[in-house]
Amino acid sequence: MTIFAELGLGEPLLLRLEQLAYATPTPVQVQAIPAVLAGRDVMAAAQTGTGKTAAFALPLLQRLSSEMAGAGGAGGAVNANCVRVLVLVPTRELAEQVHHSFRDYGENLSLSTYAAYGGVSINPQMMKLRKGVDVLVATPGRLLDLHRQNALKFSQVQTLVLDEADRMLDLGFAHELNAVFAALPKRRQTLLFSATFSDEIRALAGKRLDNPLRIDASPRNSTVKQIRQWVIPVDKKRKTELFCHLLKVNRWGQVLVFVKTRKGVEQLVQTLHGKKISADSIHGDKPQASRLQALESFKAGEAKILVATDVAARGLDIDDLPLVVNFDLPIVAEDYIHRIGRTGRAGAEGEAISLVCADEVDMLAAIEALTRQTLVREEEPDFVPEHRVPMTNGAGLVIKKPKKPKVPKSSRNAARGVPGNWVGFAAPAVKTGRPPRKKPTARRTPG
Numbered sequence: 001m002t003i004f005a006e007l008g009l010g011e012p013l014l015l016r017l018e019q020l021a022y023a024t025p026t027p028v029q030v031q032a033i034p035a036v037l038a039g040r041d042v043m044a045a046a047q048t049g050t051g052k053t054a055a056f057a058l059p060l061l062q063r064l065s066s067e068m069a070g071a072g073g074a075g076g077a078v079n080a081n082c083v084r085v086l087v088l089v090p091t092r093e094l095a096e097q098v099h100h101s102f103r104d105y106g107e108n109l110s111l112s113t114y115a116a117y118g119g120v121s122i123n124p125q126m127m128k129l130r131k132g133v134d135v136l137v138a139t140p141g142r143l144l145d146l147h148r149q150n151a152l153k154f155s156q157v158q159t160l161v162l163d164e165a166d167r168m169l170d171l172g173f174a175h176e177l178n179a180v181f182a183a184l185p186k187r188r189q190t191l192l193f194s195a196t197f198s199d200e201i202r203a204l205a206g207k208r209l210d211n212p213l214r215i216d217a218s219p220r221n222s223t224v225k226q227i228r229q230w231v232i233p234v235d236k237k238r239k240t241e242l243f244c245h246l247l248k249v250n251r252w253g254q255v256l257v258f259v260k261t262r263k264g265v266e267q268l269v270q271t272l273h274g275k276k277i278s279a280d281s282i283h284g285d286k287p288q289a290s291r292l293q294a295l296e297s298f299k300a301g302e303a304k305i306l307v308a309t310d311v312a313a314r315g316l317d318i319d320d321l322p323l324v325v326n327f328d329l330p331i332v333a334e335d336y337i338h339r340i341g342r343t344g345r346a347g348a349e350g351e352a353i354s355l356v357c358a359d360e361v362d363m364l365a366a367i368e369a370l371t372r373q374t375l376v377r378e379e380e381p382d383f384v385p386e387h388r389v390p391m392t393n394g395a396g397l398v399i400k401k402p403k404k405p406k407v408p409k410s411s412r413n414a415a416r417g418v419p420g421n422w423v424g425f426a427a428p429a430v431k432t433g434r435p436p437r438k439k440p441t442a443r444r445t446p447g
Contacts, residue, residue: 007029009033029051040189043212056191086184114135132156147183160184230375235387244271256321259307278303279306
């Protein structure tokens with residue numbers, strides 16, 4: 001009997017976990033799976049890459065399967081346009097990832113799963129929901145669109161999962177979340193799983209969850225220990241040059257690069273293409289089909305470099321990704337944790353390098369304060385910046401350069417050849433040998 005069996009999972013799921021080489025549950029899975037199976041509300045904080053998706057997907061699949069079997073397949077059946085488990089996520093990429101996990105874990109079960117999000121036509125999604133699905137993973141906006149058009153009913157929802165709820169609030173989904181809560185059945189199970197929990201999320205949990213089991217599987221706002229992190233100071237205008245240099249001398253293979261703006265993403269990709277380096281991009285201006293194609297190309301190794309905005313900071317699950325590069329630091333410090341969490345997943349080792357210029361020092365200080373560490377700096381020869389990046393103390397403070405001491409007036413006077421006892425008086429005018437110009441007098445004309 002495996003440890004997963006001791007947690008209460010059934011034979012079909014155990015067989016699938018064995019096929020996926022899942023030998024030992026992670027700490028968050030050990031604590032969450034029995035609680036979810038028991039129907040409790042759960043509020044769990046766990047680092048990115050520590051198996052939190054499986055922590056809620058496995059027990060929910062087990063409960064749905066048991067209900068189907070116990071009722072002979074009738075009492076647990078889902079009605080038309082209904083769902084039994086609803087999972088809300090902030091981005092399309094995360095919706096696809098979580099949906100893939102449910103489908104992968106439940107391969108030996110007779111359950112239906114689906115993902116719905118914006119950026120694509122709503123009509124195929126409406127058609128799919130006509131027969132009802134057991135598990136629906138959705139973004140808030142598209143979920144409400146489907147509900148308003150009567151393509152989706154909430155009457156059979158047993159469990160609501162908020163995955164990365166802090167990010168949903170960051171993206172301005174507070175109004176949509178309130179609308180979803182208002183439409184759902186009052187009696188339900190609610191689960192909050194995230195890598196980080198802001199004070200706003202804790203307030204949300206206090207209002208929406210019923211005596212939840214609180215799980216803190218890792219220190220709040222911490223990063224995975226297997227990820228080696230460091231900073232390379234550089235002038236802003238030389239970041240692209242430095243990245244290409246590092247790519248060449250280190251012979252990097254697969255690299256995920258985060259850039260602050262969509263324009264910056266495309267500029268870097270164009271530079272790489274100019275150097276005959278295979279690269280693709282993901283950002284909010286690209287159609288969903290193009291974003292998925294770029295991700296699949298990167299996973300398959302067809303594109304060596306994937307350049308993305310923070311739309312990809314959560315939701316990209318890439319096996320054995322060795323390296324993440326922060327071409328630009330994120331504006332929101334919490335996004336740093338999610339960015340670098342794309343590497344070092346499931347116990348593997350990874351590296352995270354940040355190219356930092358002088359005007360990013362405040363963001364660097366905020367990241368170090370959040371993660372409670374001072375990132376090591378390693379200057380690259382030939383790229384030492386002219387505009388030095390001020391030092392930080394790891395507690396969110398930038399160490400300012402000491403100001404030059406003021407020179408006493410007596411010293412300044414002495415430097416100008418003025419005796420020291422002239423302190424407090426103006427220095428005498430310096431004679432130049434040129435006589436002062438006389439003001440011309442007006443000539444009077446007769447008469």
